[in-house]
Amino acid sequence: MLRGKKIIVGVTGGIAAYKSAMLVRLLIKAGAEVQVLMTPAAHEFITPLTLATLSKRPVHTLFHDSGNGTWNNHVDLGLWADLMIIAPATADTLAKMANGICDNLLLAVYLSARCPVSAAPAMDLDMYRHPSTQRNLAQLRADGVHLIPPGNGELASGLHGEGRMAEPEEILAHTEATLSVKQRLKGRKILVTAGPTYEPIDPVRFIGNHSSGKMGLALAETLAGQGARVILVCGPTSLQVHHPNIQRVDVMTAKEMYTACTKVFGTCHAAILSAAVADYRPAHASKSKIKKDKSRPFTQIELEETADILAELGRRKKSGQVLAGFALETDNEIEHAKAKLKKKNLDFIVLNSLREKGAGFAVDTNRITIIGKNNKTINFEVKAKTAVAVDIADYLAGLMEKKS
Numbered sequence: 001m002l003r004g005k006k007i008i009v010g011v012t013g014g015i016a017a018y019k020s021a022m023l024v025r026l027l028i029k030a031g032a033e034v035q036v037l038m039t040p041a042a043h044e045f046i047t048p049l050t051l052a053t054l055s056k057r058p059v060h061t062l063f064h065d066s067g068n069g070t071w072n073n074h075v076d077l078g079l080w081a082d083l084m085i086i087a088p089a090t091a092d093t094l095a096k097m098a099n100g101i102c103d104n105l106l107l108a109v110y111l112s113a114r115c116p117v118s119a120a121p122a123m124d125l126d127m128y129r130h131p132s133t134q135r136n137l138a139q140l141r142a143d144g145v146h147l148i149p150p151g152n153g154e155l156a157s158g159l160h161g162e163g164r165m166a167e168p169e170e171i172l173a174h175t176e177a178t179l180s181v182k183q184r185l186k187g188r189k190i191l192v193t194a195g196p197t198y199e200p201i202d203p204v205r206f207i208g209n210h211s212s213g214k215m216g217l218a219l220a221e222t223l224a225g226q227g228a229r230v231i232l233v234c235g236p237t238s239l240q241v242h243h244p245n246i247q248r249v250d251v252m253t254a255k256e257m258y259t260a261c262t263k264v265f266g267t268c269h270a271a272i273l274s275a276a277v278a279d280y281r282p283a284h285a286s287k288s289k290i291k292k293d294k295s296r297p298f299t300q301i302e303l304e305e306t307a308d309i310l311a312e313l314g315r316r317k318k319s320g321q322v323l324a325g326f327a328l329e330t331d332n333e334i335e336h337a338k339a340k341l342k343k344k345n346l347d348f349i350v351l352n353s354l355r356e357k358g359a360g361f362a363v364d365t366n367r368i369t370i371i372g373k374n375n376k377t378i379n380f381e382v383k384a385k386t387a388v389a390v391d392i393a394d395y396l397a398g399l400m401e402k403k404s
Helices: 015-029 040-044 048-055 074-080 090-101 105-112 125-129 131-142 167-179 213-227 253-269 309-316 333-343 384-401
Strands: 006-011 033-039 085-089 117-121 151-154 158-166 189-194 229-234 245-248 270-273 281-282 304-305 321-329 346-354 369-372 377-380
Touching: 006 015, 006 048, 006 074, 006 105, 015 033, 015 048, 015 085, 015 167, 015 346, 015 369, 033 040, 033 048, 033 074, 033 105, 074 105, 085 090, 085 105, 085 167, 090 105, 090 117, 090 131, 090 384, 105 333, 105 346, 125 131, 125 158, 189 253, 213 229, 229 253, 245 369, 253 270, 253 309, 270 309, 270 384, 309 321, 321 384, 333 346, 333 369, 346 384, 369 384, 377 384
Parallel strands: 006 033, 006 085, 085 117, 189 229, 189 270, 229 245, 270 321, 321 346
Antiparallel strands: 151 158, 281 304, 346 369, 369 377
């Protein structure tokens, strides 16, 4: 997909610059031609020699090379590229991009580029959350910059939270998706569910699960990127979506998710339900916090089944609609997924296993198997969830093209 593509990698002055070496290596391995540009501050974190060796091209920082007087033409560089990736994109560089400031070669090339531009923000938690940074990110989205969401994890400061630059493999997947987008789903309205549901025991406690929503949100972003209008019904998660084609509906419980999904499904061309919906909820939730009382030990919670959203949509599915679900299994995975596929009238099911390394809850990777209505299975390797989302979107687009 990237063979022969001309890609500029812009490296700015942040600790995450060490990841840029691996990104350049992955792009070269995928067959791309890579030109690295560095800001002066980036030299403090990684050497130009490292990136020049990996990219097989001289690295440029200044408008001219003082040794031989060569002018590095920012206009020509901007026109040369099929894609520009700025990784890491520090708060300083993002602010300059958003406001048209042009005080180094990298920014001059950004302003001259006619190709798509991606940026992978990297900074500390409070810097990322700061209102000024969020305003700059919003402006860049409006300008058409593809922002690669930062990860949530340990940061250089020792804090733990959002702001960590996406891993090189995730950026590679995003790059492939950006360059391969054919708007195959343009004009389609697609329902996606994501995240967990929380079923209240009392105003403080709930029954829930470990779902982070990462897979569903990545899927929503990918579908929107391929032209779809996405209705994202999302359980409790701190993660955000950014594509303007996504309409997000936040819910808490399985009942609220059921109501939101059944309300819009009839107007949708397709639905992919990836949420981890609770199968049971407390039959009687207390309206006040249940206190510890040794004379009346709280040892039992009476449970009742929640509504089966996937089965209900399967009953309502009309000719031409595509319905897909997820199956997270621990034993007899294929057999259970095939049974669910048939029982709930699905067009395909996405299977992942909690026993697979790199798959499951709260991780950035997944390994899936897609099973179609004819029980034909397609196995995929472990990938970043952003790349998995592309595989699922491509499968969905192929089915919808056959049905139309």
